[in-house]
Amino acid sequence: MVKPIISPSILASDFANLGCNCQKVVDTGDVEWLHLDVMDGHFVPNISFGAPIISALRKQFPKTGDKPIIFDCHMMVSDPEKWIEDIAKAGGDSYTFHFEATKDPNSIIDLIKKHGLKAAMGIKPSTPIEEVYPYADKLDMVLVMTVEPGFGGQKFMADMMPKVEKLRAKYPHLDIEVDGGLGKDTIQPAADAGANVIVAGTSVFKPEDPKEVTSFLKSTVEKAIESRSK
Ligand code: DX5
Numbered sequence: 001m002v003k004p005i006i007s008p009s010i011l012a013s014d015f016a017n018l019g020c021n022c023q024k025v026v027d028t029g030d031v032e033w034l035h036l037d038v039m040d041g042h043f044v045p046n047i048s049f050g051a052p053i054i055s056a057l058r059k060q061f062p063k064t065g066d067k068p069i070i071f072d073c074h075m076m077v078s079d080p081e082k083w084i085e086d087i088a089k090a091g092g093d094s095y096t097f098h099f100e101a102t103k104d105p106n107s108i109i110d111l112i113k114k115h116g117l118k119a120a121m122g123i124k125p126s127t128p129i130e131e132v133y134p135y136a137d138k139l140d141m142v143l144v145m146t147v148e149p150g151f152g153g154q155k156f157m158a159d160m161m162p163k164v165e166k167l168r169a170k171y172p173h174l175d176i177e178v179d180g181g182l183g184k185d186t187i188q189p190a191a192d193a194g195a196n197v198i199v200a201g202t203s204v205f206k207p208e209d210p211k212e213v214t215s216f217l218k219s220t221v222e223k224a225i226e227s228r229s230k
């Protein structure tokens with residue numbers, strides 16, 4: 001059975017206080033992952049940050065200890081093969097490349113695994129879910145974007161949910177991540193469709209009390225998983 005996972009996107013944090021902001025969401029006790037949005041200004045029309053920031057953040061959340069925070073690296077970059085080594089060295093755990101950014105997903109997946117990272121593939125809103133099927137057995141996770149990648153704070157696209165439903169029906173044990181516009185108002189359809197990894201930027205980093213949001217998101221996903229297993 002899949003687990004409910006909340007992966008707050010640091011894109012919505014105050015970068016001048018990145019460490020404290022992340023600590024605050026981790027201290028909710030609901031957060032086991034951090035979602036790190038790397039953008040190159042080419043695959044998407046925005047630049048965010050890269051491996052140096054990830055490695056700085058890793059110093060605050062070391063891989064040692066009984067429950068290290070998983071660094072979920074969402075690579076919105078052209079030529080995704082270029083950055084695998086850097087992200088591995090910086091302390092990433094999972095590397096999500098975009099299907100649209102490569103002609104050869106198989107060799108990217110192999111290279112990611114060779115570097116000891118979990119391999120995930122993301123699809124933009126215009127990409128049909130069927131494109132994922134040939135690779136799903138090799139992947140640790142599939143990311144179904146629920147906004148156009150590039151910016152935080154956009155509106156959740158509920159019309160992506162049939163893609164999640166189809167994928168969940170075929171792969172009951174796969175981690176399925178949704179990213180973009182997720183919060184208390186939009187979590188229910190995502191959880192019902194079968195997503196178990198929830199990226200949330202604005203909804204988690206902006207409020208004074210993140211715990212209220214993270215626990216709501218997590219329990220909604222948990223209940224949906226339970227009701228599917230009956
Ligand atoms: C968008 C990024 C998202 C974004 C989500 O390109 O991939 O991870 O930060 O932010 P919210 O939750 O604010 O939509």
Ligand code: ZN
Nearest residue numbers: 037074179199
């Ligand atoms: Zn993302």
